[in-house]
Amino acid sequence: xxxxxxxxxxxxxxxxxxxxxxxxxxxxxxxxxxxxxxxxxxxxxxxxxxxxxxxxxxxxxxxxxxxxxxxxxxxxxxxxxxxxxxxxxxxxxxxxxxxxxxxxxxxxxxxxxxxxxxxxxxxxxxxxxxxxxxxxxxxxxxxxxxxxxxxxxxxxxxxxxxxxxxxxxxxxxxxxxxxxxxxxxxxxxxxxxxxxxxxxxxxxxxxxxxxxxxxxxxxxxxxxxxxxxxxxxxxxxxxxxxxxxxxxxxxxxxxxxxxxxxxxxxxxxxxxxxxxxxxxxxxxxxxxxxxxxxxxxxxxxxxxxxxxxxxxxxxxxxxxxxxxxxxxxxxxxxxxxxxxxxxxxxxxxxxxxxxxxxxxxxx
Numbered sequence: 092x093x094x095x096x097x098x099x100x101x102x103x104x105x106x107x108x109x110x111x112x113x114x115x116x117x118x119x120x121x122x123x124x125x126x127x128x129x130x131x132x133x134x135x136x137x138x139x140x141x142x143x144x145x146x147x148x149x150x151x152x153x154x155x156x157x158x159x160x161x162x163x164x165x166x167x168x169x170x171x172x173x174x175x176x177x178x179x180x181x182x183x184x185x186x187x188x189x190x191x192x193x194x195x196x197x198x199x200x201x202x203x204x205x206x207x208x209x210x211x212x213x214x215x216x217x218x219x220x221x222x223x224x225x226x227x228x229x230x231x232x233x234x235x236x237x238x239x240x241x242x243x244x245x246x247x248x249x250x251x252x253x254x255x256x257x258x259x260x261x262x263x264x265x266x267x268x269x270x271x272x273x274x275x276x277x278x279x280x281x282x283x284x285x286x287x288x289x290x291x292x293x294x295x296x297x298x299x300x301x302x303x304x305x306x307x308x309x310x311x312x313x314x315x316x317x318x319x320x321x322x323x324x325x326x327x328x329x330x331x332x333x334x335x336x337x338x339x340x341x342x343x344x345x346x347x348x349x350x351x352x353x354x355x356x357x358x359x360x361x362x363x364x365x366x367x368x369x370x371x372x373x374x375x376x377x378x379x380x381x382x383x384x385x386x387x388x389x390x391x392x393x394x395x396x397x398x399x400x401x402x403x404x405x406x407x408x409x410x411x412x413x414x415x416x417x418x419x420x421x422x423x424x425x426x427x428x429x430x431x432x433x434x435x436x437x438x439x440x441x442x443x444x445x446x447x448x449x450x451x452x453x454x
Contacts, residue, residue: 100383114287121287128284128292135262144265145242147181148252148453151266153259155292156280158384159360160272161306161434163219163413164333166256168434169270170227172447173252179230181250182223183241184257186234188385189217200235204228205248213416218385219256221416238264251454259300260292267453270446271300271326275308278316297324302446304329306434307364313438327445330438335372336431338409346407346428349373354396354408358382358417365411369430377403388417397424 134140152169154160166182173180182204186192191201191211203209203216208228213221216234224232231248235241238261242253258264259271274280281288297303303326305316313330320328338346352375357365362381369376378399382388396408407428415429436443 117286121284124284124291125293131262132293132296140262142263142265143239145239145246145253147242147246147250148267148450149242149255149258149264150252150268150270150450150453151255151258151261152270152272153255153257154272155259155294155296156274156289157285157291157360160274161331161333162257162272163223164432164434165270165272165304165306165331166254167223167226168331168436169446170223170230170254172443173450174227176447176451178252178451179249180252180254181231181233181245181248182220182227183233183235183238183245183253183255184217184220185236185238185261186217186220187257189213189215189220189234191215192217192220192234195235197237198240200233200237200241200244202231202244202248203234204230204232206231214387218413218417222413223256225416252450259296268301268446268449269299270302270304271297272304272306273316273320275305275312275316275330278305278319294323297326300324300326301449302326302329302442304331305438306331306333308332308438310438327442328439329436329443329446331434332437333368333432334435335368336433338428338430340407340428341425348409351375351406352377352404354378354380354399354403354405355410356380356382356392356396356408356414357411358384358386358388358414359411360384365430368432369409374409377405382414388414393418393424393427397426400426 152162152166201216203211203220204224206229209221209224220232220234231245231250233241233244245253280290284290303324305313308330317328338348340346350373355366355369355376366376366379407426408424409428412429412431
């Protein structure tokens with residue numbers, strides 16, 4: 092089980108105010124995590140570890156938390172805006188939880204896309220690389236733990252610019268721009284390192300961000316986030332909110348959620364947010380199943396949900412698009428539907444335009 096999975100399963104117990112073996116362990120691990128993270132940053136700052144410049148400009152979309160800040164949807168939003176400007180960009184990623192990705196050595200890479208859509212299944216390269224590659228089939232996508240190698244390979248495949256998904260902690264590759272995402276619900280992630288809080292990097296590193304994007308915000312939470320972040324960064328802020336763009340059934344037909352009884356499942360860092368959005372869209376969620384982020388979805392799991400459909404009077408089993416791509420090679424139910432979501436810039440629209448202009452100036 093990964094650190095993110097362990098945190099997701101136990102975060103309530105770790106944050107408890109009661110003195111228990113779990114909270115004591117959480118404090119100890121949190122202190123160790125903070126020490127190692129700070130030591131690593133100092134090593135790069137003092138030149139003990141060297142950073143390398145790629146053969147192509149690099150824009151990182153990252154965060155300081157264990158997960159669930161909306162990096163992939165923002166990466167897609169940014170890519171669409173660059174696409175409209177005629178920029179031929181590529182993507183690089185570690186390929187988190189991909190079966191082939193995790194077996195790659197530091198000298199190896201996996202080409203997910205080379206101008207003809209995804210070339211490997213989602214379970215091999217990771218659900219997020221597959222999802223992005225399916226939306227940008229003409230743009231190269233290279234997966235490797237060695238992001239310098241991945242960036243240079245993407246350049247060889249024709250990329251004028253590289254978008255690095257989840258790259259803020261990857262100090263070995265020099266970035267031309269760092270875009271850092273925080274959640275409006277808890278922008279400082281409890282101001283504590285994993286597992287006592289949600290941080291995987293020091294809040295002080297926010298000072299290195301060129302732009303900070305607040306996700307899942309409204310006017311009030313955006314203003315509160317600005318106040319919370321002010322002691323740590325002077326970077327311009329952009330506020331975005333997720334919205335449903337469409338709901339699609341297994342047969343490709345659209346599905347209207349309003350007034351429908353649905354069974355829902357989600358393998359994301361914050362599945363409860365997905366269920367809430369379904370309710371806000373007018374669906375009646377009669378049963379919800381929370382999975383770990385990037386969880387592998389077995390056929391038995393879907394079959395068990397299907398068995399509950401008649402007794403619950405459900406009209407569809409609904410999942411996120413990130414979960415859907417992992418089901419490409421499994422038998423899908425005729426009532427299975429997936430929700431496509433996208434980010435919309437609500438606050439700092441002028442700042443978002445400035446970000447695009449700055450990216451254009453990199454090459």
